[in-house]
Amino acid sequence: MPSARRRCKKRKERIVMLHTFKCLDRFLLLDIESGAVHVVDEITHDVAKLYEDHDRSEIIAGLPQYTAAEIDEVLQELDELKKEGQLCAKVDEAELVAAAERNKNVVKSMCLHIAHDCNLRCKYCFASTGDFHGERLLMPLEVAKRAIDFLMTHSGSRRQLELDFFGGEPLMNFDVVKKTVEYGREQEKKYGKVIRFTITTNGVLVNDEIMDFFNKEMSNVVLSIDGRPEVHNSMRKTVNGKNSFDTVAKNSLKIALSRGQRQYYVRGTFTAHNLDFTNDVRFLSDYGFKQLSMEPVVAEKEKDYALLPEHMEAIEQEYEKLARLYLERLGTDKEFGFFHFMLDLTGGPCLPKRITGCGAGSEYVAVTPTGDIYPCHQFVGLEECRMGSVMDGSFDTQAQARYKACNVLTKPDCRECWAKYYCSGGCLANAYIYNGDLYKPFKMGCLTERKRLECALAIMAIRAEEGK
DSSP states (O other), rough: OOOOOOOOOOOOOOOOEEEEETTTTTEEEEEETTEEEEEEHHHHHHHHHHTTTOOHHOOOOOOOOSOOHHHHHHHHHHHHOOOTSSSOOOOOOOHHHHHHHSSSOOOOEEEEEEEEOSOOOOOOTTTTTTTTTTTOEEOOOOHHHHHHHHHTTTTTTTTTTEEESSSSGGGHHHHHHHHHHHHHHHHHHTTOOOOEEEEEOOTOOEEEEHHHHHHHHHEEEEEEESSSSSHHHOOOOOTTOOBBBHHHHHHHHHHHHHHTTTSSEEEEEEETTSSSSSSHHHHHHHHHHOOOEEEEOOTTTTSOOOOOOHHHHHHHHHHHHHHHHHHHTTTTTTTOOEGGGGGOTHHHHOOHHHTTOOBBBBTEEEEEEEEEEEEEEETTTOOGGOOOOTTTTEHHHHHHHHHHTSSSOOHHHHHTTTHHHHHHHOOOOOHHHHHHOTTTTOOHHHHHHHHHHHHHHHHHHHHHHTTT
């Protein structure tokens, strides 16, 4: 497995406690540790930028556009918020880490690679068009059963479990999907557990039988559509090179409507070729979808569709444009949910959970058609990351512990980032694949996530203002 050692911290570390920003014509102030969000005026925003590291005289000298009296008034307000624990709040990091470590090393979630094959040939596919840089395979039922057994026996006292059917394209092995669910339901009763089944599909093979099965057994369905037909078709061709949009969109909308526009979402991918991705979200909304997501592509910088640092200004502007569209459609028949704009600062994951993220390699694993276990679906094919096999019952618990130890408080870049408790350290696979280091977050992922979060926080503030 990749090295997961804690780095020696030779540099002087500065733990940022406040984040000030302007988004959607609002000035906002985020207290990082407490999670308190304040909508402020421009002078408070400017003073708060200096509040942590400068005394009164330095702040006055640094902001000549304001009078000393104006600054003093703001400082009094900030001092009061600090006394109330809503500014520059501090957490006991040792206790936070201890709380996270008290959780037993149990596997509660699994990605089942039911098919290492696909009926599309998407240009940007991280799985190499479905085969994960290996042989095209469909998972035998026996392997799927062993995977269910592994989940049952390695989940400890955890009652609520999750299993996602993944590929490639899982519907190319639909019979095994059905029989796996059937077996899973039997094991639920035996072990006193509940499995939340989900599936990720391109929608090409969907028919009425499959749709009925989804609605009976799948807690969530993820549907892959990139947006406008010309955008989708440019990246997502069939095996014989034909356009896939018409089939995919038609089948996916049937699923969305049959589920009452709930418990699904359409997942698009934007690239350097459609930096105007708000138009893709608008198109999908107008087409009839209510639950949407649009993810940035992750690709080698040599690819013509790769997102690069020089694209960030355009991407940031586009996220604000998308946020305005989101707000514009709230309360109308065109209202839609956007995955990355839906923050819950009160009822979301507890802080210990937010420092550990997705739990890849510790709470979450992926299983290949041959039964090999990897930390997650994006690690599949990297032999050094293989953790065991459901066929012989092997599982590297030492590696599991090392993955668990990798969190926002053990990653130097994350410790100093204002967004750490929201992104939870980002994607471990992208860190390892593109940086060769679990402890070094993927830069473009960080940049896009921070902007999405700023938009989400601004949206939350505006909705509170307007009572929406």
